[in-house]
Amino acid sequence: MGNPFLLRNKLIMQIYLPIAEVSVDAFLILGIGGVVGFLSGMFGVGGGFLITPLLFFIGIPPAVAVATGANQVVASSISGVLAQLKRKAVDFRMGSVLLVGGVGGSAVGIWVFAWMQARGQIDLFVQLSYVLFLGLIGAMMLQESLRAFWRSKKPGAPIRRSHVHSWVHGLPFKMKFRASGLYISVIPPMIIGALVGFLAAIMGVGGGFIMVPAMIYLLGMPTKVVIGTSLFQIIFVTAFTTVMHAVTSQTVDMMLALILIFGGVIGAQIGTRVGVRLKAEQLRILLSVLVLAVALKIAADLLIRPSELYSVIPMVLP
């Protein structure tokens, strides 16, 4: 205490990243990986929507941040799924059905992304869809989970069912999802998977923050199964993204990924354990607050006049 130099020597370990071509503090990266992994294990979101802006903030080039973030999400999702697996909280059947839809959706998404990129408005489109979807989903979840939370405080109040029987249950191709305790048609999860895959490809994320509420509110899956199942399908989406980035733009930084992953897998394990102790309503309130905070931050960036209007982006040599 009181000796900043000793503190500096102990806590700072500069490391040069071969692909990003910047030198960063390894402990800072470890911390970012840990925090994102923690949230990932707790909520079942990949954390792509958090890790990319955080890496960008500490000076990693955006393209490297997106690609390497995806690689980190693969590791923390695997760590999270394995932790959930022990609690038998992964619905593999549902995960696979969502994934099939997701692959189709992301193929369309990648095509739309390329089309928007050619028109030169992809940045704005990505930012606006972040604000719109994060804001909408965050607000809806917060409102619903707060209501559920108050209800749980007042015993004797009428309990609303998590899902109601409707026309959805009349659709053909019914399948038993034992882990989720559902007997429904494969069409709704397939469509949801496709929509999430589409958005994920456009926004460059795994799509967990859209998938989790969709599974809870639209499919009526129990919260305890949702997290593991969401992580299960995120593994495949982000693995695909990582390889695509590595091949097309060579922007995956293995050194950066290694440090992020080291922090991330430990964070994910701790997050899973903390998540188990929290009540489902509390978990949903926290996730919705987090999602809303990110949406507000992006919205503020769009609305407030930046101090430097110009930005310099190095071009990758062909």
Next chain:
Amino acid sequence: MIWRLVGLLMALAGPCGAQESIVSGLSQSRVSITADFDGSEILVYGAVKREATIPTGQLDVIITVEGPPMPLIVRRKDRVWGIWINNAAVQIDSAPTFYAVATTRPLADSLTATENLRHSITIDKVIRAVGITSEADASEAFVEAMMRVRTVEGQYRLLADRVELTDQTLFRSDFTLPANLTEGEYRVRLFLLREGRVVAEQERVIGVRKEGLERMIFTLATEQPLIYGLLSLLMAAAAGWAASVAFRFFRP
């Protein structure tokens, strides 16, 4: 003013300028970027070699260090429909990734505008000499903004009074290369000036290269991208699994 005039006359009158030349050395001509690379100090030193007596007129030394050039895009945010978005952009074909100018005295005193233009000494002249041609109208503001941004980030540096000149003969200057260095050839130029005019010039090169693990990763990523991508995934999977096993072991 009078001295300047005298200097000018002397410069015009005789070939006295050509009687001085530079002898120089670098503390290192190679910089290796390894995993723990945290910037590098380069010492540029030398002497003024002359056959005759010391000519009159103010003597100055200017040293520039220039990183490998790269193309870049400068974007400007504008307010459209109430939100700030990237609106206009100008492409600059070639701009050094790093540039530092060190001088014996303030730049304006030691270098005339025409000599600066002729030898492309300051960063704006370097970029104008090679950089932009197309999109000419609005590009001025963009180039200025680019230099401002890079100066703030420490990529472009003006180090006035940072060359030590002793007895009009010996000179030395220290350059700090930043930690976020790009691989490539770094050009070191040395100028000897009399009364703001360049009388001698020399060029040297520092090779900056990734070594060891950094080299291995970089080569694999660029030459075998698919294998590299799959390897990254394998690493992620192994780490995810290992963490899960480790935690099961420690906290049953």
